[in-house]
């Protein structure tokens with residue numbers, strides 16, 4: 001998997017990418033992240049990348065020239081790789097979108113700053129717009145890192161345990177069951193006895209019910225999309 005990242009602040013990325021699982025994925029050649037400073041494609045003597053909006057209104061907008069030049073030089077024109085703009089106006093990133101993105105061999109990510117990018121970048125260069133949620137950040141760099149992170153952990157060989165990615169809450173369509181580790185008693189708070197019983201069938205059922213209960217209490221709309229067993233339905237009925 002290869003990410004081509006276009007940003008005015010490439011220095012933001014290495015501290016996060018060079019730790020833990022993403023670091024390992026890169027060492028194993030499962031992940032490659034190439035960073036490009038859009039300013040390197042500015043053409044005037046001041047390396048200008050932004051300008052005032054036509055029509056006024058204040059704030060600054062990223063000029064189309066440096067973005068088009070950078071992306072076209074790096075990924076070619078035409079290119080069949082998705083070109084994603086990170087923006088609050090994009091479709092919301094979900095685990096389903098992450099899975100879809102993980103089917104690509106290469107993805108270009110454009111990180112905007114200021115009030116955004118000239119509309120012609122969206123119209124004639126970008127193939128997809130993604131938002132990580134309904135809040136306003138100062139730039140697209142954190143959303144780009146979120147996509148790189150979420151996509152990479154789905155790739156075969158990246159997580160130690162090959163079932164770990166499918167097993168996790170959002171993949172199963174439920175919120176996760178509670179986790180406990182040593183010590184069995186901490187400040188007089190004991191872990192649920194069943195987890196020490198060694199009865200793996202009972203433990204699996206307990207975890208399933210905890211996940212169902214949490215989802216019912218916190219995200220009831222998630223239950224509607226699920227194929228629930230008779231047992232699951234009986235348990236959920238017992239909650240209300």
Ligand code: 4GX
Nearest residue numbers: 086087112116131132136137139140143
């Ligand atoms: N999920 N932002 C991008 C500047 C901008 C605006 C429009 C391109 C077009 C965000 C989010 C987010 C703030 C990143 C505005 N760039 N991006 N930035 N939430 O809030 O993705």
